[in-house]
Amino acid sequence: MPSNDSPARPNRSVMARGLRVIGTAIRAEPRIFTGAVLASAVYGIMTVGSSWALGRATDDVVLPAFRDGRFHTGALVGAALLIVGVAVLKAAGVMGRRILAGVMQYRMQARSRRAVTRQYLRLPLAWHHRHPTGQLLSNANSDVEAAWAPLAPLPMAVGVIVMLVTAAGAILLIDPVLAVVGFLIFPAIAVLNLIYQRKLSPLAMRAQQLRAEVSEVAHESFDGALVVKTLGREDAEARRFQARADQLRDANVAVGRVRGLFDPLLEALPTIGVLAVLLVGAMRLEAGDVVAGDLIQVAYLFTLLAFPVRALGWVLAELPRSVVGWTRVQDVLDATGSMEYGTAGLAGDSPAGVRADGVTYGYLPDASVLTDVNFAVEPGRTVAVVGPTGSGKSTLTLLLGRLIDPDDGAVRIDGTDVREVARGGVSDAVALVLQQTFLFDDTVRGNITLGWDIPDETVWAALRLAQADGFVSALPSGLDTRVGERGTSLSGGQRQRIALARAVVRKPRLLILDDATSSVDPQVEKRILHGLREGAAGSTVIVVAYRMATIALADEVVYLEHGRVTDQGPHELLLARCEGYRALVTAYEREEAERAALDTDEEIVA
Amino acid sequence: MTAVTEETTTTGERPGGLQAAERTAFETIRHGLRLSPEFRVGLAGTVCLAVLATLGKVIVPIAVQQVIDRGLGGGVPDVPFIRNATALCAVAVLLTALCGYLMNVRLYRSTESGLATLRGKGFRHVHDLSVLTQNTERRGALVSRVTSDVDQISTFMQWGGLLVIVSLGQLIVATVLMAVYSWQLTLLVWVCFLPLVIALPRFQRLVARAYIRVRERTGDVLAGVSESVVGSAVIRAYGSEDRTSARIGAAVDEQRKAQTRAQQIIGFTFPITELVAAVAVAGVVVAGVALGVSGSITPGRLIAFLFLITLFISPLQTATEVLNEAQNAIAGWRRILGVLDTPADVADPENGATLPRGPISVEFENVGFAYPGGAPVLHDVAVEIGPRTRLAIVGETGSGKTTFAKLLTRLMDPTSGRVLVDGVDLRNVRFSSLRERIVMVPQDGFLFDSSLADNIRFGRPSATLDDVRLAVTELGLSDWVEGLPAGLDTQVGQRGESLSAGERQLVALARAYLADPDLLLLDEATSAVDPATEVRLARALDGVTRGRTAVSIAHRLSTAQAADEVLVFEHGRIVQRGPHAVLVEEPGVYADLYASWTSATHSS
Known part of the structure; x- marks a missing residue:
């Protein structure tokens, strides 16, 4: 399983980190937060107000009416209006708090989601190779959600702190000794909370990790659904997924155990406090230190404390999960290794010259895929890169297009190290058609222009060159047809041709084709190659190919074996002097000749 | 995944997509609960605990109030009464908390179990859906x-x-x-x-x-994120990070608004x-x-x-x-x-037949196919594939080759006619039996994020490491495997992306080969492999396919040359059939294809 490569964080208290997360949100949305807290305070005050209003109505209107046997309509209506009026304010408070708390929570979620996904786009391919898609989905989804979960109950908790402080102040004024006894619940709550955060954090971490793993398995399995189906492995995959889902279940139940204990205990504590106050109070009453009225008032004030304590509890309960989510999100945001960019430009319309100077690259530290690769391509020339499967051709194209940077050596375009080129400079000048075609869930036009402002005629011209104009014009909505996720509604050959059109429409100074016509029929490929030769006068072309027709287009061939350039030169020359090259490109002919010979043998035998 | 659909079937709306039945809220809940029977386990006990916990919450304030009224009501506090009452109350509070705790634990256990089951059912059903539905x-x-x-x-x-x-x-x-x-x-x-x-x-x-x-x-946000991650190479190659970011940003914004x-x-x-x-x-x-x-x-x-x-x-x-x-x-x-409501329209038949292993014969009986809401793409295909034959299928893009392959492997069912295996309609063959006998190797060799050996073993999990080694050797791939950093233990990365496309195809081929089906169907399965390796593979497969039927779809006509028979598709029909040597002499589609192939591959 891919490890969660978060570095072990300094073991600061969960509580402090949780508060910092909350602080971040408050700093980001100070006005919304203030509004929500004020609304919550209105609610708190009006909650007290409504019982006051009812009391006033009882004392001033109801009881006199009963006593006198008649009533003033005006006073009665006034009392009724007072009750309704207080309720309107209370309702407004609830409404304001809920809506504003929601706005705050969702804004923070959206912020984090954007930050995380921007980071995904910024981080290098190497980082992506190490992180499963499912995990990245989970980071952007459930981790973000967990991180900002305390924001929903937060305004309530802060708003009712007013209640807490008022009640606590009143208690202190009445009798400091009873106050001290009662306030013992606060250290008790603190201790309870500390234990809770300690116990829950690792469990929440595990649950959140498993959540990501469940997502990973699902994503991978759905991605490979065709293979699962064709090999009849549905049951095995279901078992693999269920195993993870069951682990998540157990982790969630473990979280539930801790939380399920914390919640009732937190609710019980204020009541215990009231009981303690009563007991001590009764003894002090007996000793004559307080009067009965005071004691009763203190006891009632304590019951008032219960509500803010509970509201605080909601926030505290969410903190460990929040910190876990936040940490996981932060690990993505803190990930380093983004590509560095310089300031140089690759402007111009003329074909670019390319050089690889001692380029060495390995995906893993000890295993180079390319070793000391050197070659140069003059502007406007076409070079074929040929080599056996796994010899490093695709890696070379990634280096030339600066999707990855060499471990050693340099790739130079027009003499400039591509690492010195400003952001976007390389991709503006170089178009790379990858071996693995990827289309966006967008229209045909969107997939070709990728947001550039390109007139339709130019798009059609590119499609013509890629031999894709025929089938695109036959699509139900032409250029506006949506191709489905990764272009699933198109065939492999059709997808490749759209990818090709995407590259040529940019009129790149350097066009790199990594076996970009493998799914295209030979006849269609031939037409494409002819078109390229005539149309790509403005481009230098590097093409990874096996087929003789493609190689024949090239002015020169670079032959790779085991990540090294073993020979380079014109095709005929290599054919004559490089054995590996000859064996590779003439494999079909030899096969055919052998078969013909075999058939002749059989005929002779027969 | 890339299921190669040769014809465009979907536009804005997606026929054959997921379809939930119309249900009222109440029915939805009832149905949902039924899907996870664990929800109800021990429910009575949990409800009792809930009632007790709630009662406790009501009783405690009342008791406190009683204590205040009765114990402090008179001029002199009734201290012993208060002491007893508070002690009793404290016990009640703790009991209530205990009930609350027990209730919570039971609830967490039953709901989480129920949800785990629900996840599992949903996951399983996604795999049961037909390829067409999955692709929508x-x-x-x-x-x-x-x-x-x-x-x-x-x-x-x-x-x-x-x-x-x-x-x-x-x-x-x-x-x-x-x-x-x-x-x-x-x-x-x-x-x-x-x-x-x-x-x-x-x-x-x-x-x-x-x-x-x-x-x-x-769902949109997740789809957007997934796209940006899976397409990370293309996005970087075209410098369209900002555009992608804007697209995801829009989805995130829509989510926030909702x-x-x-x-x-x-x-x-x-x-x-x-x-x-x-x-x-x-x-x-x-x-x-x-x-x-x-x-x-x-x-x-x-x-x-x-x-x-x-x-x-x-x-x-x-x-x-x-x-x-x-x-x-x-x-x-x-x-x-x-x-779960979406029918698995290509479903495992109940009481389906389990066919004995061995030489296999397949027959297409006037088979026609059209994608939902689309024009027919395969017309009246009638063909018999005898045991131990090597069949090649050629034709231009969009001629119906891949559709033929999908019908043969029952990734889809024909809209008319029947496909028979050993005389039994494919729709009546148990999936486990079908997948054991007929295996397709698609063009895109999707690999799982695991070791090379695990991936090769995917089609036959019981295979030992020696079996894997043997398969690799028989296919002539040992040299390649030896050259990898950790041999068979090499991790292939997500979707196999640590390997090149050609290498992925080698693994996919070894995977199918080890699964040892009676009919092996290769759909452009070596399109990214270098010619020398391909020729070697073809020979290796040749040597071992003597016992089994092999069907290959290929642009590279070297495959067709080696086959016993070639089927030529055009516009959804079989227009020519026969051995290469015969077809190449007849004027027609095949001769044209062959001519362009020769000119593309030959040095002279």
Whole structure:
């Protein structure tokens, strides 16, 4: 399983980190937060107000009416209006708090989601190779959600702190000794909370990790659904997924155990406090230190404390999960290794010259895929890169297009190290058609222009060159047809041709084709190659190919074996002097000749 | 995955996509609960604990108040009474907390078990759906259906469901008590709340719609993120990070708007209970005074009644809250039911036949096929493939080759005609038997994020490492494997991306080869492999396919040259068939294809 490569964080208290997360949100949305807290305070005050209003109505209107046997309509209506009026304010408070708390929570979620996904786009391919898609989905989804979960109950908790402080102040004024006894619940709550955060954090971490793993398995399995189906492995995959889902279940139940204990205990504590106050109070009453009225008032004030304590509890309960989510999100945001960019430009319309100077690259530290690769391509020339499967051709194209940077050596375009080129400079000048075609869930036009402002005629011209104009014009909505996720509604050959059109429409100074016509029929490929030769006068072309027709287009061939350039030169020359090259490109002919010979043998035998 | 659909079938709307049955909210909940029987395990006990915990919450304040009134009521405090009472109360508080704890644990256990089952069922059904249906959905959105959509249900299940029961009980008790004090005032209260009771379902529908939007937008966000991650290379190659970021940003924004909107609706509807309650209280004050003046009610009873109203309101408020949360859960349930309701139209037959292993014959009987809502793409195909033959299928892109392959492997069912294996209709063959006998190697060799050996073993998990080694050797791939950093233990990365496309195809081929089917179907399975390796592979397969039937779809006509028979497709029909040597002499599609192939591959 891919490890969660978060570095072990300094073991600061969960509580402090949780508060910092909350602080971040408050700093980001100070006005919304203030509004929500004020609304919550209105609610708190009006909650007290409504019982006051009812009391006033009882004392001033109801009881006199009963006593006198008649009533003033005006006073009665006034009392009724007072009750309704207080309720309107209370309702407004609830409404304001809920809506504003929601706005705050969702804004923070959206912020984090954007930050995380921007980071995904910024981080290098190497980082992506190490992180499963499912995990990245989970980071952007459930981790973000967990991180900002305390924001929903937060305004309530802060708003009712007013209640807490008022009640606590009143208690202190009445009798400091009873106050001290009662306030013992606060250290008790603190201790309870500390234990809770300690116990829950690792469990929440595990649950959140498993959540990501469940997502990973699902994503991978759905991605490979065709293979699962064709090999009849549905049951095995279901078992693999269920195993993870069951682990998540157990982790969630473990979280539930801790939380399920914390919640009732937190609710019980204020009541215990009231009981303690009563007991001590009764003894002090007996000793004559307080009067009965005071004691009763203190006891009632304590019951008032219960509500803010509970509201605080909601926030505290969410903190460990929040910190876990936040940490996981932060690990993505803190990930380093983004590509560095310089300031140089690759402007111009003329074909670019390319050089690889001692380029060495390995995906893993000890295993180079390319070793000391050197070659140069003059502007406007076409070079074929040929080599056996796994010899490093695709890696070379990634280096030339600066999707990855060499471990050693340099790739130079027009003499400039591509690492010195400003952001976007390389991709503006170089178009790379990858071996693995990827289309966006967008229209045909969107997939070709990728947001550039390109007139339709130019798009059609590119499609013509890629031999894709025929089938695109036959699509139900032409250029506006949506191709489905990764272009699933198109065939492999059709997808490749759209990818090709995407590259040529940019009129790149350097066009790199990594076996970009493998799914295209030979006849269609031939037409494409002819078109390229005539149309790509403005481009230098590097093409990874096996087929003789493609190689024949090239002015020169670079032959790779085991990540090294073993020979380079014109095709005929290599054919004559490089054995590996000859064996590779003439494999079909030899096969055919052998078969013909075999058939002749059989005929002779027969 | 890339299922190669040769013809464009889908545009804006997607025929054959996921389809949820129309259900009311109540039916959705009932159906959802039925799918996870674990929810009900020990429910009675949990409800009892819930009632006890709730009772405790009510009793404790009353007891405290009793202590204050009775113990401190007189001039002198009754200290022994208070001591006993507080001790008793403390015990009650702890017992209540214990009940609450036990209830929580039971609830967590049953709901999490139920949700795990639901996830599993949803996941399994996604794999049961036909390739066509799978392709109508974006992977990221499908993932959300078994992850975050299911998560939405848990909150409701963990506190909502029980609260409804408890609240209902409280509501009934309050009504009865109120009626004992004054039936007229009780009637008045109910009249005040009646409009709310009527309006509530309407609000709920609004809330429900809002939540469904939230779930859909969440699916969009996940699909967008998934796209940006899977397409990371292309995005970088074309410098379209900003555009992609803007696209995801838009999806995130839509999600935020949907969430805010849902919260607004709830924010507006929730306090209405509060207002109605105030109106009811005011009404009771006015009417109570009127009644009191006429002598029908005493002041004590009126005041008691006023307190009872709060007992009546709080469960109503809770119920509104719970109902809102229920809508969220229902939205989640609907999304997962959307998967489960969609029929697996290419399904494993009940009591399907298990065919004996051995030489296999396949027959296409006047087979036609059209994608849902599309024109026919295969017409009246009739062909027999005898045991131990090597068949090559050629034709231009879009001629129906891949459709033929999908019908042969039963990834789809024909719209007319039948496909028979050893005389049995494919639709009547058990999947396990079918997948054992016929295996297709698609062009895109999808690999799982695991070791090379594990991937090769995927088709036959029981295979030992020696079996894997043998397969690799037999296919002539040992040199290649030796050259990898860790040999068979090399990790292939996500989707196999640590390997090149050609290498992935080698693994996919070895995987199918080790699975050892009676019919091996290669759909452009070596398109990215270098010619020398391909020729070597072809020979290796040749050597071992002597016993089995081999069907290859290839642009590279070297395959066709080696086959016993070639089927030539054009516009969804078989236009030519016969051995290469014969076809190449006839003027026609094949001769043209061959001519262009030779000119593309030959040095002279």
